[in-house]
Amino acid sequence: MLKRIRCLIIHPILFAVYPILFFYSYNISELRLQVLAIPLATSILGTLILWIIIHLFLKDIQKSALIVSFFVFLFYSFAHFYNFLGGASSDLGTTENLLIPYFGSFLIMVVLVKRMKKLRVATNLFTIFPAVLLVISASNIISFEMDKLGQQVPTYPIKESEGVQVKGSGQSQIKRDIYFIVLDAYARDDVLKEDYGYDNAPFLNFLKENGFYIASKSRANYAFTHISLTSTLNLTYFDNLISEFGTEKEIIDPLLYQMLHQNKAAEYLKSRGYTVINFDSNWGPTEKMQIADINTNKAKVLTFFEQPLDIDYFLSSFLQTTALSPFISETLLNSRRDKIKYNLERLAQVPYMKGNKFVIAHFLLPHPPAPFDENGNPIAEDGQGLYTDRAANYYLGALKFTNKKIRQVVEKILAHSDPEPIIIIESDHGPFLTEPDQGTETPSLTTASKKMSNLSAYYLPDGGDKLLYESITPVNTFRIIFNYYFGANYEILPDKVYYSWGNAAYKFYDFTNQIK
Amino acid sequence: MIVKILILILAFFVFPKPAQAYLDPGAGSYIIQVLIGTVLAVLYLIKTLWKQITLGVQNLVKYFFKKS
Numbered sequence: 142m143l144k145r146i147r148c149l150i151i152h153p154i155l156f157a158v159y160p161i162l163f164f165y166s167y168n169i170s171e172l173r174l175q176v177l178a179i180p181l182a183t184s185i186l187g188t189l190i191l192w193i194i195i196h197l198f199l200k201d202i203q204k205s206a207l208i209v210s211f212f213v214f215l216f217y218s219f220a221h222f223y224n225f226l227g228g229a230s231s232d233l234g235t236t237e238n239l240l241i242p243y244f245g246s247f248l249i250m251v252v253l254v255k256r257m258k259k260l261r262v263a264t265n266l267f268t269i270f271p272a273v274l275l276v277i278s279a280s281n282i283i284s285f286e287m288d289k290l291g292q293q294v295p296t297y298p299i300k301e302s303e304g305v306q307v308k309g310s311g312q313s314q315i316k317r318d319i320y321f322i323v324l325d326a327y328a329r330d331d332v333l334k335e336d337y338g339y340d341n342a343p344f345l346n347f348l349k350e351n352g353f354y355i356a357s358k359s360r361a362n363y364a365f366t367h368i369s370l371t372s373t374l375n376l377t378y379f380d381n382l383i384s385e386f387g388t389e390k391e392i393i394d395p396l397l398y399q400m401l402h403q404n405k406a407a408e409y410l411k412s413r414g415y416t417v418i419n420f421d422s423n424w425g426p427t428e429k430m431q432i433a434d435i436n437t438n439k440a441k442v443l444t445f446f447e448q449p450l451d452i453d454y455f456l457s458s459f460l461q462t463t464a465l466s467p468f469i470s471e472t473l474l475n476s477r478r479d480k481i482k483y484n485l486e487r488l489a490q491v492p493y494m495k496g497n498k499f500v501i502a503h504f505l506l507p508h509p510p511a512p513f514d515e516n517g518n519p520i521a522e523d524g525q526g527l528y529t530d531r532a533a534n535y536y537l538g539a540l541k542f543t544n545k546k547i548r549q550v551v552e553k554i555l556a557h558s559d560p561e562p563i564i565i566i567e568s569d570h571g572p573f574l575t576e577p578d579q580g581t582e583t584p585s586l587t588t589a590s591k592k593m594s595n596l597s598a599y600y601l602p603d604g605g606d607k608l609l610y611e612s613i614t615p616v617n618t619f620r621i622i623f624n625y626y627f628g629a630n631y632e633i634l635p636d637k638v639y640y641s642w643g644n645a646a647y648k649f650y651d652f653t654n655q656i657k
Numbered sequence: 658m659i660v661k662i663l664i665l666i667l668a669f670f671v672f673p674k675p676a677q678a679y680l681d682p683g684a685g686s687y688i689i690q691v692l693i694g695t696v697l698a699v700l701y702l703i704k705t706l707w708k709q710i711t712l713g714v715q716n717l718v719k720y721f722f723k724k725s
Contacts, residue, residue: 167683224684270698458680
């Protein structure tokens, strides 16, 4: 049996599958299994076609398989090698410069394989190498999916709190459109001033002049987008869930994912006749929202035989790791930029739609890597990362661009909405600073404090803003809105600030009292 | 045993990165995995060709001893 397996030449398929599974596995907490279908099918099919073509020339199944495997390996490893060699900041320069040595090594391999005599050993080598890697990635994915299967979304994870009862419940009986605009990693004004030397007063004053309440001591409840957003949209903390499921992110993450996609805020409003509209953020968890009635999607990325190809977030990011990246990287990045601009334009048009709308618009702005400068001109995202000086340098430009666009959106929404809408402009957490302890398990109090200092601006017409307060945190946003505008009876929870770091995103440190 | 240890090391590098609102190519992890995969493949190669390697070494030693 083992001998028979050894005789099978399957390594081209293994090489075609592994890089996709690796990329998925590495980013698994932000992705859904469905995204794998098209890339895997295309990769396997493409490899088989290439294999057949080469076989027609060489007339040797083993040799053609070795050449195809090496080609596929080089093809999918392109950006990894490029980044490993230092990327754009190294002597290598642009990605195009790697193509020549790449092509050279492929030609050498072709010559070697053509002269090779011990093909059996080479075939076994080429099989073992990707097989081991594939088993690791696949087992990681399987264990993650098994955990997901075993989890159920809690019926309602809100523990009856000891919070304060909101007065004035149900004072406003008019149904209004609700806009929940999330500006990812947008810093609070005092942090902008202190760390970036930027005075954000003009933008905040614009909002105030237009009736917004700015919570000057606002903090995020959680340090990561997927936790923070899920908490806000489910009106709850995760203390109970963590004690039940543990702090390992692989276990709890799928549950959060489900909670985000079936969030209570959307469910509550849907049951009251609202249409839920989600704007494609170009980030897996909020790219499409399962509970949304409408998921905006601009299917313009690439064309194939003049037919538009809808390339999702996963495929777009993955393609940039391949040898195609020198040719399509800019197109893909431009499509992401177009999507942001398109969403900002569409957002301003929502008031023209009939019926009551609950809009969830998550923008990866000014989150690094910055796609734009302050005038909306594209910026090379390569090598920006999150905590780098390069990212910090571009952050302000992206923030200024965001300000400009949000001003236009707010003006249009306010001008064309009747009755007056409810608008929440919130960031899920503070900025990615360059302090050495940023993103570590035990940051200084100052660093943690800045990371948790978010933007919270509310337009709550007809007296709703009277319930707001300086130190409000996002967990209470929809509690206040539902109480005041829908006569709900949610208690206002204590405003907690839970810091965590990347390697243990669910191991929360309660910083509430220290950073008050 | 060595293979098991290497697989465990390999598994360490496949742990997903934290969700940071952008997909990371994971270049460092990929390269490390490829290197470890290569080591495993080379170990296999040595195991497969062990007889030929030892024979080759023996012949080489004999050749030098004869010469001296």
